[in-house]
Amino acid sequence: MPGSITWRSARPWLLFGLLGFCVFFIVTEEAVSAIWGEDPDSLLESDVLEYMVITALVLGFVASGFEVRQTLNRQRRLEQQIKAASGAFITLLEEHFEAWALTPSEADVAMLALKGFSISEIASIRKTAEGTVKAQCNAIYRKAGVSGRPQLLSLFIDELLNGAMEDKQAA
DSSP states (O other): OTTOOOHHHHHHHHHHHHHHHHHHHHHHHHHHHHHHOOOTTOGGGOHHHHHHHHHHHHHHHHHHHHHHHHHHHHHHHHHHHHHHHHHHHHHHHHHHHHHTTOOHHHHHHHHHHHTTOOHHHHHHHHTSOHHHHHHHHHHHHHHHTOSSHHHHHHHHHHHHHHHHHHHHHHO
C-alpha cells in the first residue's frame, strides 16, 4: 500500500536513529568530561553504559552494511527489470510492425512517431519530404487500425499494461 510504513522502509531510519543516539551519547559524555571533569559516580561515566553504546555502534555498523548490500541488490534487480521491460516493448513493437506488414521505411517512421518526433522532425531525420512522412504515417495508422498517433501509442501502452496485469494475476 503506497504511503504505508513497512519494515523495509523503517529499517534504515531505525539504524540511523540508533547510530545518532550513540554518537549523541559519546559526544555528550566527552563534553561533560571536558567541562566538569571525571565523576566516577556519574551515569554518563558508567563503563557498562559505555560498553552498551559501543556494542550498539558496532551492531549498527554491521546492520548498515547489510542494509547497503540489500539496497544495492534491490537496485540491480530493478535495473534488470527495466531492461527486460524495455526489451519487451521493442519486441512488442517489432511483432506489431511485422503483423501490420509495415515497410522498413514505415517502421522507421512509426518508431520516430512513437518517440514523439513531429512530422517535420521525422522528415529532417530521414532526409525526406514532409508529405512523404505524412503519407507513411497515414499508411501506418490505416494498417494498425487507428486514427492517429495518440491511438497508436495507446495501443502499445494498453497492451503492455494488460500484459503486466496478466503477469500479476498468474503469479
